[in-house]
Amino acid sequence: GHTENHDIYLDSDLPSHIQLPPKETRANATLVFLCRNDDLSGVVSTIQQVEDRFNRKFGYPWVLLNDEPFTDYFKGRVSVLTDAPMTFGLVPREHWVQPDWIDESKAESARRMMRMQGVVYGDSVSYRNMCRFNSGFFFKHELLQPFRYYWRVEPGIKLYCDLDYDPFVFMEKNKKTYGFTITFDEIPKTVPTLWDSVKEFIQEHPEYIDKNNAMDYLSEDHGMTWNLCHFWSNFEIADMDFWRGEAYQAFFDFLEAKGGFYYERWGDAPVHSIAAALFQPKDRIHFFSDIGYRHDPFQHCPRGYAEWQRGKCACDRHDTFDYAGQSCLWRFEDLFYMERRNETGA
Numbered sequence: 001g002h003t004e005n006h007d008i009y010l011d012s013d014l015p016s017h018i019q020l021p022p023k024e025t026r027a028n029a030t031l032v033f034l035c036r037n038d039d040l041s042g043v044v045s046t047i048q049q050v051e052d053r054f055n056r057k058f059g060y061p062w063v064l065l066n067d068e069p070f071t072d073y074f075k076g077r078v079s080v081l082t083d084a085p086m087t088f089g090l091v092p093r094e095h096w097v098q099p100d101w102i103d104e105s106k107a108e109s110a111r112r113m114m115r116m117q118g119v120v121y122g123d124s125v126s127y128r129n130m131c132r133f134n135s136g137f138f139f140k141h142e143l144l145q146p147f148r149y150y151w152r153v154e155p156g157i158k159l160y161c162d163l164d165y166d167p168f169v170f171m172e173k174n175k176k177t178y179g180f181t182i183t184f185d186e187i188p189k190t191v192p193t194l195w196d197s198v199k200e201f202i203q204e205h206p207e208y209i210d211k212n213n214a215m216d217y218l219s220e221d222h223g224m225t226w227n228l229c230h231f232w233s234n235f236e237i238a239d240m241d242f243w244r245g246e247a248y249q250a251f252f253d254f255l256e257a258k259g260g261f262y263y264e265r266w267g268d269a270p271v272h273s274i275a276a277a278l279f280q281p282k283d284r285i286h287f288f289s290d291i292g293y294r295h296d297p298f299q300h301c302p303r304g305y306a307e308w309q310r311g312k313c314a315c316d317r318h319d320t321f322d323y324a325g326q327s328c329l330w331r332f333e334d335l336f337y338m339e340r341r342n343e344t345g346a
């Protein structure tokens with residue numbers, strides 16, 4: 001059961017000296033944090049930074065999720081960090097553990113193979129559970145039902161700049177569904193048959209592919225092969241209604257039935273990215289260039305001087321992953337440059 005899903009703070013408990021924007025100018029949004037009791041120091045550091053750089057001025061609620069109950073010590077250390085509402089939720093078992101119909105001996109030999117090949121988390125079952133949960137289930141959690149937009153965070157990230165506007169309201173006003181800061185290529189050994197499955201799904205469900213999709217970000221040959229580009233999902237500001245929608249639900253069910261979350265090591269990042277790129281117009285995806293962000297070992301720092309100065313950014317603006325060798329940002333940007341070129345006839 002969900003015995004520990006309860007409100008710690010209610011909105012009305014906020015100290016009177018805190019002036020938040022009026023409710024009607026805010027979006028229906030929350031901060032989402034999947035983590036373990038052992039992640040405590042990284043969790044504290046992340047929440048402190050998100051509060052200092054952004055949420056102190058906006059007061060969006062926090063939802064923390066765990067596949068095991070959070071300890072009272074954990075909850076105490078974390079809830080002291082903010083006046084914003086904060087709830088702690090338990091992930092239901094059926095959203096987390098390896099399904100019974102997965103052939104464990106096949107999954108086990110895949111894990112052994114990846115361990116021998118030195119693939120990161122190659123032999124981990126819990127990592128696979130986490131990737132599957134983030135792909136298909138987090139937005140179904142009862143604590144997230146009231147919300148549409150979310151900002152996903154992870155332990156030990158860095159938020160380098162002040163965010164002086166509301167990114168959720170930005171998403172809503174501009175009809176964005178998926179926001180990212182870093183994009184690069186996936187480890188091929190974790191996804192040997194993912195693209196074949198995607199192509200099979202496209203054949204079965206051409207109706208879900210938007211005519212203004214971002215396939216050219218994912219592929220150099222219009223979909224024959226995947227270039228492994230994806231958005232790094234440890235940062236996401238996105239719209240859960242997209243994941244809850246018909247196309248994504250059909251897509252997740254299709255991938256789930258292939259067993260690739262366990263027979264390979266499909267990540268939530270490529271799964272989310274492929275869906276975001278194909279099932280909607282490409283301009284629904286937004287690069288948050290003004291959000292300075294680090295998740296080891298990569299970071300994005302605003303390059304433009306004005307943007308960097310406005311955000312009082314604590315990062316070196318020349319130290320940014322944007323156009324590093326492995327980055328896929330230029331492919332994403334080319335989606336729009338080409339369009340502009342065609343429009344101007346240049």
Ligand code: GDP
Nearest residue numbers: 034035036039065066067126130153154155234
């Ligand atoms: P990496 O960023 O790919 O190296 O993966 P992480 O270890 O950071 O995991 C991704 C996110 O899932 C982080 O927010 C972790 O705290 C969380 N996470 C990973 N494994 C588990 C787990 O077994 N249980 C819980 N509750 N959270 C997990």
Ligand code: MN
Nearest residue numbers: 154155234295
């Ligand atoms: Mn991480």
